[in-house]
Amino acid sequence: MKKKLSAVFLTAGMVLGLTACGGSGGGNAGSDTSAPENSEASEMDAGQSEDSSSESAEAAPAGDGEITITVVDWNTGIASDLQKAACQEYMDSHPGIIIDHQTIAYEDYNTKLNTLIAAGQTPDIFYASDLYAFNYGEQGVSQDLAPLYEAQGVDMKEKFLSPAIYETAAGEVYGLAYGVVCTVMYYDKEIFDAAGVEYPSSDPANPDTWDEWVEKLKQITVDQNGKHPGEEGFNPLATKTYGTISPSWYYHLSTFLHSNEGAFFDENGLTLGNEEGLEVIKAVNDLAAVHQVAPTPIAEDALPTVASMFKENQLGCYISGSYEYIDIAEENPDIGIAMIPMFKRPASIAWAACLEMSATTEHPEEVFEFFRWYAEADTNPCHVASNLPNEYKYYEDESLFDIWMDPSIYNDDFHAVVPALMAEYAYSPEMCTVKNAGQIFDEYVAPQLDKVWMGEQTPEDACAELADSVGAVYSGLW
Amino acid sequence: MRKEHKKMSLAARRRNVAGYLFIAPALIGMSLFYVFPMLFSFGTSFTDWNLMTTPSFVGGDNYMELMNDSVYLKSIRVTFYYTLLAVPLSNIYALLMAMLLNAKIRGRSVVRTIFYVPSIVPAVASAGVWMYIFNPYNGFLNQIFLQLGFDPKMWIYDSKQVIPCIVAMAIWAAGGTAVIYLAALQGVPSELHEAVAIDGGNGLHKFFYITVPMISPIIFYNLIMGVINSMQVFTQGYIMTDGGPNNGSLFYVLLLYRRAFEQTKMGTACAMAWILFFILGILTLLNFALSRKWVYYGG
Numbered sequence: 148m149k150k151k152l153s154a155v156f157l158t159a160g161m162v163l164g165l166t167a168c169g170g171s172g173g174g175n176a177g178s179d180t181s182a183p184e185n186s187e188a189s190e191m192d193a194g195q196s197e198d199s200s201s202e203s204a205e206a207a208p209a210g211d212g213e214i215t216i217t218v219v220d221w222n223t224g225i226a227s228d229l230q231k232a233a234c235q236e237y238m239d240s241h242p243g244i245i246i247d248h249q250t251i252a253y254e255d256y257n258t259k260l261n262t263l264i265a266a267g268q269t270p271d272i273f274y275a276s277d278l279y280a281f282n283y284g285e286q287g288v289s290q291d292l293a294p295l296y297e298a299q300g301v302d303m304k305e306k307f308l309s310p311a312i313y314e315t316a317a318g319e320v321y322g323l324a325y326g327v328v329c330t331v332m333y334y335d336k337e338i339f340d341a342a343g344v345e346y347p348s349s350d351p352a353n354p355d356t357w358d359e360w361v362e363k364l365k366q367i368t369v370d371q372n373g374k375h376p377g378e379e380g381f382n383p384l385a386t387k388t389y390g391t392i393s394p395s396w397y398y399h400l401s402t403f404l405h406s407n408e409g410a411f412f413d414e415n416g417l418t419l420g421n422e423e424g425l426e427v428i429k430a431v432n433d434l435a436a437v438h439q440v441a442p443t444p445i446a447e448d449a450l451p452t453v454a455s456m457f458k459e460n461q462l463g464c465y466i467s468g469s470y471e472y473i474d475i476a477e478e479n480p481d482i483g484i485a486m487i488p489m490f491k492r493p494a495s496i497a498w499a500a501c502l503e504m505s506a507t508t509e510h511p512e513e514v515f516e517f518f519r520w521y522a523e524a525d526t527n528p529c530h531v532a533s534n535l536p537n538e539y540k541y542y543e544d545e546s547l548f549d550i551w552m553d554p555s556i557y558n559d560d561f562h563a564v565v566p567a568l569m570a571e572y573a574y575s576p577e578m579c580t581v582k583n584a585g586q587i588f589d590e591y592v593a594p595q596l597d598k599v600w601m602g603e604q605t606p607e608d609a610c611a612e613l614a615d616s617v618g619a620v621y622s623g624l625w
Numbered sequence: 626m627r628k629e630h631k632k633m634s635l636a637a638r639r640r641n642v643a644g645y646l647f648i649a650p651a652l653i654g655m656s657l658f659y660v661f662p663m664l665f666s667f668g669t670s671f672t673d674w675n676l677m678t679t680p681s682f683v684g685g686d687n688y689m690e691l692m693n694d695s696v697y698l699k700s701i702r703v704t705f706y707y708t709l710l711a712v713p714l715s716n717i718y719a720l721l722m723a724m725l726l727n728a729k730i731r732g733r734s735v736v737r738t739i740f741y742v743p744s745i746v747p748a749v750a751s752a753g754v755w756m757y758i759f760n761p762y763n764g765f766l767n768q769i770f771l772q773l774g775f776d777p778k779m780w781i782y783d784s785k786q787v788i789p790c791i792v793a794m795a796i797w798a799a800g801g802t803a804v805i806y807l808a809a810l811q812g813v814p815s816e817l818h819e820a821v822a823i824d825g826g827n828g829l830h831k832f833f834y835i836t837v838p839m840i841s842p843i844i845f846y847n848l849i850m851g852v853i854n855s856m857q858v859f860t861q862g863y864i865m866t867d868g869g870p871n872n873g874s875l876f877y878v879l880l881l882y883r884r885a886f887e888q889t890k891m892g893t894a895c896a897m898a899w900i901l902f903f904i905l906g907i908l909t910l911l912n913f914a915l916s917r918k919w920v921y922y923g924g
Contacts (some may be wrong), residue, residue, distance in 0.1 A: 165791050258886035265676035282889075286677035384777065442762070446782035449760045492817050590696045590872070590880075596872035601784065616695045 192422030364390030420610030509540030784873030
């Protein structure tokens with residue numbers, strides 16, 4: 148009898164324990180009818196990574212009439228601190244609004260955002276990778292911002308940079324670029340001075356041509372014995388100073404394709420195999436394979452950090468996003484900034500996280516009001532000092548640009564190149580306009596080009612093979 | 626008689642009820658966390674579902690599309706190549722290590738610890754160390770190659786070398802398997818070895834005619850587990866190479882993860898999971914069928 152009783156009590160205890168664990172979320176949500184937003188926020192907290200943080204987690208639960216707006220992004224460090232401060236500022240000036248700002252590590256971001264959406268917990272405002280920016284709009288997750296701005300009498304195309312507006316061919320706007328960056332060329336002035344070589348052009352309207360740039364790279368590349376590429380005895384395995392690191396990432400290739408009046412894709416499929424595309428691939432590949440002015444593109448991850456290479460005078464030029472400026476300039480304050488070399492016309496790209504607004508938010512008016520405050524440069528200065536503004540006027544008025552890109556942090560070269568570049572020559576990368584871009588570029592384009600960088604295939608053969616394979620998953624442009 | 630039978634069945638029923646109550650938490654847990662997700666995944670594999678919209682039934686389209694998906698087919702080739710290299714080599718290494726550790730040598734426990742430690746190092750940490758070793762610019766291996774006068778290699782940055790490199794990591798971490806072999810070796814009766822010695826047999830005879838047959842069930846177990854684990858390798862490809870270069874380390878589960886959580890193609894991902902399940906099932910059955918020819922269970 149004792150055994151039986153013990154068994155019953157034990158089992159009951161275990162079952163109750165299980166039930167209690169499983170039902171805690173639902174119990175809370177059901178019991179706190181006055182603050183449904185808060186229970187949603189706490190459920191979201193549970194789904195976040197360890198990096199998650201919540202402004203409202205320390206705040207008192209929302210009372211009657213209070214509205215919680217959830218914001219999810221991938222920022223860390225200073226950028227995250229600035230955004231949290233901005234959210235606090237908004238809460239201070241808008242009683243009754245609680246901003247629940249949460250951060251998810253970038254590596255896990257897409258996975259966790261998609262999980263939240265699948266669980267019916269779409270954040271009110273969220274970052275989307277530009278590779279997937281339009282997907283959320285197409286699936287009805289993101290709000291079309293065009294009619295909302297129009298209702299407030301704002302002409303988005305007049306106000307915002309063209310690449311900052313995530314607009315489909317049909318005119319729907321599913322997000323705004325938040326924290327814009329552009330492609331520039333960093334260069335080590337000491338290396339150019341020592342070699343007696345003219346700096347790369349910093350005039351956005353008249354950049355070096357590709358060939359001019361390669362000639363400069365040959366003169367600054369040097370091995371341990373002081374030999375340059377092309378000289379007898381030059382040993383590429385013992386390179387002391389590389390002219391550059393090959394800009395082989397598909398974002399950079401997109402820039403050069405644009406400069407050469409080419410593209411990866413058009414509405415019908417792959418166009419990379421056209422004359423313009425092949426010229427760009429050959430030119431980039433030749434940097435390492437023929438001119439010996441760069442390490443092989445295939446193992447760039449294995450190189451020391453760019454900032455340290457610049458510091459040690461191991462690298463002459465480096466094409467990358469303006470987001471790297473802070474890290475590079477911290478070690479090399481006098482780092483040169485130039486326009487990237489061109490093929491047929493000057494070009495750069497501008498890209499960013501896409502800030503999107505949920506189409507299913509319970510408080511569309513309040514959320515859009517906060518969206519505008521948060522996304523626009525005039526009201527929210529939180530992304531000052533780390534990224535570029537998304538509005539034209541900041542590039543047209545030097546004093547406004549100085550507010551954003553503090554001259555004590557961003558050197559003269561940066562101020563000489565970037566505003567003109569952004570206003571005139573910055574385009575959206577193709578990754579934003581190709582449907583299913585994540586799969587197409589990561590699984591097809593990049594691996595196929597690896598064969599070129601490894602010397603296993605010619606650009607022509609690689610493009611022919613790519614055209615065959617990618618056709619199965621290519622579904623046009625947004 | 627009938628009454629007595631009734632009484633007994635009532636008691637038996639009560640015992641059964643108590644038993645079921647005891648296992649109820651496990652049953653509920655298993656149903657919720659294993660059976661239901663499996664059934665859900667099976668159902669999802671016949672749908673087009675991107676997590677955001679309602680799943681729509683597409684029949685066997687996901688399975689058919691995978692058969693024509695060049696990236697998917699490459700991931701199968703890569704994973705099989707890895708398995709074919711990693712399982713035999715890591716088992717041979719582990720068995721040899723176990724024999725060494727079973728020998729009466731000085732500082733045996735220290736040596737055992739040294740060989741076992743790599744298997745308890747988290748995969749992420751060991752990946753970091755191996756990335757340095759394989760670094761083509763200033764990595765440990767290329768430094769040695771240069772000292773010896775050889776040309777440096779690209780290692781994990783070469784699509785032909787990347788899998789052998791990752792296999793080397795698997796061999797290095799085979800300490801857990803070695804410990805299982807060690808336990809098995811200690812269970813081999815010494816009188817059998819002595820009998821071979823009396824008959825004039827040498828060490829090789831002892832190994833092939835006594836040791837291997839006696840530990841063959843353990844070899845079989847390690848083979849099965851090795852195949853299952855190798856077919857699901859993920860971390861090295863995810864952390865060290867991101868599937869590259871040229872999809873040369875795009876392991877099956879890495880592609881499945883991308884399809885599910887980056888590209889939100891849950892239908893395709895679930896179909897991939899079920900195909901992997903069937904591949905593993907067939908491989909395991911095949912191993913069991915072949916085991917009749919070489920596994921010795923005594924008696």
